[in-house]
Amino acid sequence: MHLAWLRLSGFRNYDSLEIEPDIGVNILVGPNGAGKTNILEAIAYGSKLRSFRSSPDESLVSTNAEAAVLRLGIERAAGEGRIEIELPRNGRRRVLFNGKRPQRSSVLAAEFPVVAFLPDDLGIVKGGPAGRRELLDELASQLTPTTGADIDQFKKVLRQRNSLLKQAGRSVDVMTLDVWDERLATFGARVLLHRLTLLTAMAPVLRESYATVSSANGVLGWRYDSSWAAGCTPNTPQSEAESLLREALLRRRERDMDMRSTSVGPHRDEPTFLLDDRLTRNQASQGEQRSVALSMRLAAYYLLEERHGRPPVLLLDDVFSELDIERADGVMALMPRGQVFVSSAREDEVPVGGRRWSVSGGTVT
Amino acid sequence: MFEPPVQRLIDEFARLPGIGRKSAQRLTFHILNIEDVDASRLSDAILDMKKKIRLCAQCFNLTAEELCSVCADLRRDPTVLCVVERAQDIAVIEGTNQFRGRYHVLGGSISPIEGIGPDELRIRELLGRLDHEGVTEVIVATNPTVEGDMTAMYIARAIKPLGITVSRLASGLPVGGDLDYADEVTLGRALSGRQEM
Numbered sequence A: 001m002h003l004a005w006l007r008l009s010g011f012r013n014y015d016s017l018e019i020e021p022d023i024g025v026n027i028l029v030g031p032n033g034a035g036k037t038n039i040l041e042a043i044a045y046g047s048k049l050r051s052f053r054s055s056p057d058e059s060l061v062s063t064n065a066e067a068a069v070l071r072l073g074i075e076r077a078a079g080e081g082r083i084e085i086e087l088p089r090n091g092r093r094r095v096l097f098n099g100k101r102p103q104r105s106s107v108l109a110a111e112f113p114v115v116a117f118l119p120d121d122l123g124i125v126k127g128g129p130a131g132r133r134e135l136l137d138e139l140a141s142q143l144t145p146t147t148g149a150d151i152d153q154f155k156k157v158l159r160q161r162n163s164l165l166k167q168a169g170r171s172v173d174v175m176t177l178d179v180w181d182e183r184l185a186t187f188g189a190r191v192l193l194h195r196l197t198l199l200t201a202m203a204p205v206l207r208e209s210y211a212t213v214s215s216a217n218g219v220l221g222w223r224y225d226s227s228w229a230a231g232c233t234p235n236t237p238q239s240e241a242e243s244l245l246r247e248a249l250l251r252r253r254e255r256d257m258d259m260r261s262t263s264v265g266p267h268r269d270e271p272t273f274l275l276d277d278r279l280t281r282n283q284a285s286q287g288e289q290r291s292v293a294l295s296m297r298l299a300a301y302y303l304l305e306e307r308h309g310r311p312p313v314l315l316l317d318d319v320f321s322e323l324d325i326e327r328a329d330g331v332m333a334l335m336p337r338g339q340v341f342v343s344s345a346r347e348d349e350v351p352v353g354g355r356r357w358s359v360s361g362g363t364v365t
Numbered sequence B: 001m002f003e004p005p006v007q008r009l010i011d012e013f014a015r016l017p018g019i020g021r022k023s024a025q026r027l028t029f030h031i032l033n034i035e036d037v038d039a040s041r042l043s044d045a046i047l048d049m050k051k052k053i054r055l056c057a058q059c060f061n062l063t064a065e066e067l068c069s070v071c072a073d074l075r076r077d078p079t080v081l082c083v084v085e086r087a088q089d090i091a092v093i094e095g096t097n098q099f100r101g102r103y104h105v106l107g108g109s110i111s112p113i114e115g116i117g118p119d120e121l122r123i124r125e126l127l128g129r130l131d132h133e134g135v136t137e138v139i140v141a142t143n144p145t146v147e148g149d150m151t152a153m154y155i156a157r158a159i160k161p162l163g164i165t166v167s168r169l170a171s172g173l174p175v176g177g178d179l180d181y182a183d184e185v186t187l188g189r190a191l192s193g194r195q196e197m
């Protein structure tokens, strides 16, 4: 699996760009603000259909363009693939995969899996549970396309239910709410089971990854806290998890009507990473937290490689300036496996050789 | 910016679904180059359709008469009703040649985000027809989207107490799409494999 070519127009600081990267290591070197990260962002957008910097789509369109257009040619076991994305300044985004509209947006996550190491990955460990939920859901979608569909459907149902409560509050039409609850329970149970299955599969890989990036003692594990699904395991039958959520929604109904939003479900669950029995979020040192963040990305990489039989595309956005030698070695272990894009302000910081691209003022040579 | 009359037509085209800036310009410059009589035929066709087409008094399909061609056809089975979101879905289902009953057009699907609840759809009219026309089976053929599924479940709950069979098109339709995206073979299979709700 690799990116054979990338064409951008009107994207961030690129009026027009066309590159054919190497199938091995690509090193993007240039001063800060030259647009190195923008290229990594474009590659990741082709997979995740959103910015890894959480920028809204409109802000990706360069100031002098009507629309940003991203085209990616990918080589995979199933043959060549072509991803085309148009982000107009106003109006709806258009996405085509091999000339056709994909059945759902999560299709590309599995067709073109990408793992990105970003400078603010530490936030996933230190921040609130939303970032960790997103990490799990995104990885689950990359591993299995149907999982991505369930997650998308859950989010849609949740948005609709919240919108209904927001408009109607206490005067909500009960039969309409009943039906949304039914759907929320179905998809919510699926999302829970997908997450638990993933965390279970991830546990040994996570433990191993942590051992390679940190010489300190300590075993990295996880815990999944949920107010409605206590005691559920990956083997809990779907129908049982569904009833649990249905009952919890009913118990909270009065309160949800008053608060005008949905107070229980997988969108409120809290996945936590533990070092032995310490919460990594607030009971670990900065150094340990950095190792945990790194281990999560490494584990994602190894799981995707195992599932798809080929390594995912690896994006390293200015990570070496932050890493000491020991942790950098953990990342280096991924180097010869598949295609890699590294961005750095200083080439001598990058402890690996490869095709060098020099980035400045909207051009790449 | 083009000359105001040119720009005006570009803007009108660009407001149509599925037409971007570039296509709107291409269409406009095409029309700029055609004969006057061809241009009037186009504008007449638009106005003529707007003047003559209205909604069928019974099923809310498009029609130039009081009743649409399906409702007016006495050979159609009045005991089976197929519920669709929009009038254009009828053409898709007719294309399968597998359905001999009548239709009911809801006018959309339940979507609180867009401010559409059951009262904004023709669900009350549907319930009224069930009684009047002696319907014994309702097939809900809303789109395979979150909103379409939700609408189907809502209708099933509303109808079930009346002792009428309610079924939903079998899965196999592309998830998240419109009925338009299903080919006739898939849709035909979905119709014959419909499941009771």
Ligand SMILES: [Zn+2]
Residues within 6 Å of the ligand: B056, B057, B058, B059, B060, B061, B067, B068, B069, B070, B071, B072
């Ligand atoms: Zn009619």
